[in-house]
Amino acid sequence: MAEAERRDETALVVDDVRKRYGDTVALDGVSLSIPSGEVFGLVGPNGAGKTTLVRALTGTTRHEGAVSVLGASPGTVDAGRVGLLPQSFDPANRLTARELLAYYAGLYDDARGVDAVLDDVGLPNDADTWYENLSGGQQRRACVGTALVNDPDVLFLDEPTTGIDPAGRRSLWSLVDELAAGGTTVLLTSHSMAEVERLADRVGLLRDGRLVAVGTPEELIAEHGGDSHLIVDGDVDPAVVSNVLDADVESDPRDGRLVVRDVALADVGRLVSELEAAGVDFDSFTWAEPDLEDVYLRLTGDSLEGRR
């Protein structure tokens, strides 16, 4: 299909999708449209419904509401145009990486060459190692490779970088960049805000089965991220800092660090000087602009646990 034509398509449509597991609501009226060629990041706390939404789109769960993939239902769409890396995917562990990719390639009429896929996922030198003897990062890359053997137009990656070291993660990010540049639509779920901020054209935030925000990372940060802030590290009294700086000061309940809101970069030097002049004994300070993690924390009401 011509590139321009493919980009005009709406790749994925989710219309008022609902799903319950007993009394637990997994998806509660989710609607979403993802154009072809877009990288869409889906974030949310554990149990928010990310994997359930991926399953609805891949036809592996029953649900209320309508979904379409490349204009067809998941059950009737050309399987050769769809790739999936499921969450916690664990393939046969006594096949080599090459054999594993060859197996999945063998399920399609028009599959890519296995060596090319091994190159894409950075495993050409470990291609003949049994899966169980690969490192965690290499295993995950081999798993990603299984989703690429059919050169899909739509790729679902459910937490693709879980368990991958930073170097492996960056190599996968580059791979997603290349796929996106080639026109592949990617739906990516992740717990890493840095990952979706780095990769996604748009981000959707799920909470309790509801899509509470959708937009580009910049839009979400501008709308929900709050202000830039100064973090003061050390055994200091919040009241003293608040009094010296004449500003609202929050205390991080996890580690006691102080967060001074709405601090412009230009004011940092002055504020630090004022703290030093007042004899406030702090260890270090960090200035930060709001990022997607701030959006996540504000919209999910999640705890600060795991925050950088």
Add this chain to the structure above:
Amino acid sequence: MSRLRRISATFVAAFRAFARRKTAVFFTFFFPVLLILIFGALVQTRPTGGGLFAREPAYYLPGYLAVVVVFTPLSRVGSTIARHRDGNRFEKLATTPLRRWEWLLAHTLVNVAVIGLAALLLFVLVIVVTGAEVVVGATLLALVPLVVVGVALFCGLGAIIGRVADSQDGVIAASNAVALPVWMLSETFVPPSMLPAWFRPVTAFSPLTYFSRGVRAATAGDDPTVVLLVLAALAVGFFLAGAVAVPRTE
């Protein structure tokens, strides 16, 4: 060609995955050999006495073959399904062109290859160790389709067990619970005459009964066609039910 390619790819991957688990391969062959050595060589048959093993050695040939024809596919296919489910492999396969029946057929063919070899070994061992007498003739060739059809039947049942049991441990327990009574009460080791009269008709509901009758007919020079057809019809039913049972969704 597409279908053949998918089945072939799945067969190759499944065969490699099995053949590289040396412990599984060893016990697939060792367990039935051990039984022959215990019952065939140590206990031996007592054709003139009463009780168990009172028939001529050839009577027990179906029972020995049934060890691999019943136990191996039930546990292997069942645990393979549990492993696939635990590793979210079916979730991935559901997005590929592979159909459930194609998956089960490929795994059935792996079982046919493995169990075919094991059955050949057992057949030779039973004759050598117990002195069982078989009529060498055209009917003996019917052992091949009997084993193939029997394996396909129990692969289907194994798929059902794999679907119902919620873990690999559960599969092993469930497959043993199903296989043991089927193995003992299907005109294999226990002759119908030793069973209570009221129970004898029940054995007709066991598919293994037809396997036993077929093997006994084939090795005695009798025509096993009718029981082979019955077994084949049952195998089709169990295979289709098994294919439906192979998970596709959560």
